[in-house]
Amino acid sequence: MDFNRKNFLWATAAFALFFFSASSASAQISLGTAQSFGVLAGSAVTNTGATSVTGNLGVSPGTAVTGFPPGTVTGGTIHLNDAVASQAQSDVTTAYNAIAGTACTVDLTGQDLGGLTLTPGVYCFSSSAQLTGTLTLNALGNPNSLFIFKIGSTLTTASSSTVQVINPGSNCNVFWQVGSSATLGTGANFVGNILALTSITLTTGANVTGRVLARNGAVTMDTNHVTVCGPTSACPIITVNPATLPNGVVGTPYNQAVSGVGGTGPYTFTVSSGALPGGLTLNATTGVISGTPTAAGAFNFTITAIDANGCPGSRPYSIVITGAPQCPVIMVNPATLPPGIIGSSYSQTVSAVGGTAPYTFAISTGGLPPGLSITAANAGTVVVSGTPTASGLFSFTITATDANGCPGSRLYSIVIPVLSGGCPVITLSPATLPNAVLGTPYSQTILASGGTAPYTFAITSGALPIGLTLSTTGTTTVISGTPIVNGIFSFTITATDANGCPGSRAYSLQLPAGPSGPPGGAVPTLSEWGAILMALLIIAAGSFVLARYRKSAMSVAAGVPSTGFMRAEKAVDWKLLARTTIYVEAAIALPLIVLSANQVDILGALTSGLVLAFILHLLNGGARRR
Structure with a gap:
């Protein structure tokens, strides 16, 4: 389950005592004498061309080795069903069965390994496995990191395929357990140790850094290079003790030591697969697991001890951490999640x-x-x-x-996984959007390029301003509409091409309130203008009435006939009033409508202008004599 785990096997001792079975009390497993073989077959070894093998080459129980020469064996000997080859084949069978019993961390069934970058773990295929392109194995800075591939039937690599280990890792720590046959394509560069049930075929120019070990079938080669990595002599069996570890309780301190025997001390200890319960740590020098568990659950992990000569031994453990006394053990299921596309x-x-x-x-x-x-x-x-x-x-x-x-x-x-052939970089343009104006129609085209048309476009985060929508045609989409709310709006548009490859760009669209108003604040709405104007008109009208009333009252007191609106013989000059109204509406009401940030209450503005025009008409003495 954990791809970000530290794994075991020192770079110079990769092949000894490295596997465990599903049982927590499984025996320590070693490739034993098979460590010295670059090529080992069950029935026959055949070669065409100038193949070179570093390490031993052998066959058992078969006896046929052909093509050497022109093939060469360096740093080893050819063994034809002798005691050495027979014992090596027995050790391969033991190791093969142990690997088959390990628990999977990730199921990759149906996925092409090409284009993937994987971290240490146990990767399983229920049937066949295919590699097209480059598989990158990231050791996460641990030279002991281990990569295990369990394949139900065949392993096939395309021409010029590559397996590479980075950061820093070791080619020796990669293992391929194949349920039937393995075939490496022309010019492939392969790393790791292949343990196949039947046959292994290296086509023209394929190279292997590791081992080619076929249990029952033949190994067929054609102008290849096979180079053994790691030690070529057997390590002693190193056993990690105790066989089981005690369980723990959330919030209760935990302390338990593990030790190594069978090798040359001192030993160093690592968690080579899985993970300790949260809150616990392993001391690499003393082997003490200590700390205070923080979460309940069942935790599976493997501890590897490496002796002074670099020979490793490992044991899988399982610890159940129960909750505090009042808490039961809560299990989260399923054990693994399937891959996606x-x-x-x-x-x-x-x-x-x-x-x-x-x-x-x-x-x-x-x-x-x-x-x-x-x-x-x-x-x-x-x-x-x-x-x-x-x-x-x-x-x-x-x-x-x-x-x-x-x-x-x-x-x-x-x-x-990466799609077949990988996804291209899909780019959206323009890089930025022009700002919009409240109440003004807006239209901006977004273009996608780099993928396979047609594209689908979607807002994958944030939201467009209210009043704007997204519409798509072919390779473009258009943001259009009339915004009705001001503010700053941030959103992301994602374009997905016909092959399902995505590309995204984040945008920000600013909507100011409208044309600039008087300094110091936003332009009032028409409703606000209407309220202000009506208040002024009431004050003006009241002042006008009081002034004319006082003038008439004084005239009566002085014996002088009254004038203005107090005189019954005067009537309204409607033509003059109409002209005044037109002037006032054009000069005051219409600018208010244009300047307003909210196109409402137009009738209020027009009515206010009409009232103002009438008062101005009266103040101007706009009545005619009868």
């Missing part, structure tokens, strides 16, 4: 049992593949779903917490 929908249910429902689920370490997320399904399950957008190997831990706060966790890994 870029651009294809993925859905897998994860459940929890052993506690009190309902459960809450969370990613407590690592991260899901891009495009996937977890969502609650019911009281006891969660669904990992979505559409993967990037290839790679993604490791994460899902923790389930029950209704009483008791936790349980499981470490998962999901492989998202």
Whole structure:
């Protein structure tokens, strides 16, 4: 389950005592005398051309070796069903069976190994395995990292395929257990140790750094180079003790020592597969496992002891960490998750049992593949779903917490393989978007290039401004509409081509309130203008009435006839009023409508202008005599 694990086997002692079976009390396994063989067959060895083999070459129980010369053997001897070859073949069978019994960490059935980058672990194929292109094995900086491939039937590599170990790792620490035959394509550069049940064929120009070991069938070669890596003599059997480790309890300190016997001390200790329970660590010098467990669950791991001569021995362990006394053991299922495919929908249910429902689920370490997320399904399950957008190997831990706060966790890994031939880089343009104006129609084309048309476009994060939409045609999509809300809007547009290959670009679109208003603030809305204008008009009208009333009252008191609107013989000059209204509406009401950030309450602005025009008309003495 854990792709980010440290593994064992020192770079100079890769072939001795390295495997374990599914049982926690399995015997220590060694390639034994087969370590010295570059090529070993069951029935026959045949060669064409100038093949070179470094190390021993042998056959057993068969006796036929042909093609040497012109083939050459350097640093070893040809063994024809002698005691050495017979013992080596027996040791290969023992190692083959031990490898077959190891537990898988990741199921790669149906996936081409080409284009993948894998970290240390046990990778399984229920049937055949294919390599087209380059397989990269990342040792994560640990020279003892181990890569195991368990293949149900055939292993086939295409021409010029390559297996490479990086960072830094060792070619000797790669093992291929093949259920039937293995065939390496023309010009392939292969690393690791092939243990095949039947035959192994190296076509013209294929090279191997490791070992070619066929149990029952023939080894066929044609102008190849096979170079043994690691030691060519047997290591003693190193046993790691004790046979089992005691279980632990969350929150309770834990202390247990492991030791190595059978080799030359001092020993160094590593966790070569799996992972210790959270909160526990292994002292590489003393072999003491100590700490305070932080999460309940069942934890499987292997501890390897390497002696002073670089000879390793290992033992698998299982520790059950129970919850605090009030907590039961909560198990998260299933044990593994299947791989996904870029651009294809993925859905897998994860459940929890052993506690009190309902459960809450969370990613407590690592991260899901891009495009996937977890969502609650019911009281006891969660669904990992979505559409993967990037290839790679993604490791994460899902923790389930029950209704009483008791936790349980499981470490998962999901492989998202590279599509056949790999995905091209899909680019969206332009790099930035021009800003929009509130209330003004907007249109901007987004172009996708680099993939295979047609494309589908989608907003994969964020949201467009309200009033704008996304529409797609062929290789382009258009953002269009009339924005109605101001602000800054951030979003991501993803284009997916006809082969399911994605490309994304993040955008930000700013929507100011509208044309600039008076300094110090935004332009008021028409409703605000109407309220302000009506208040001013009421004040003006009141002042006008009071002024005319006071003038008329004074005239009466002085014996002078009153004038203005107090005189009954005056009537409204409607033509003058109409002209005044037109002037006022054009000068005041219409600019308010244009300047407003919100096109509402137009009637209020027009009405306010009409009232203002009437008052101005009266103030101007706009009545005519009868």
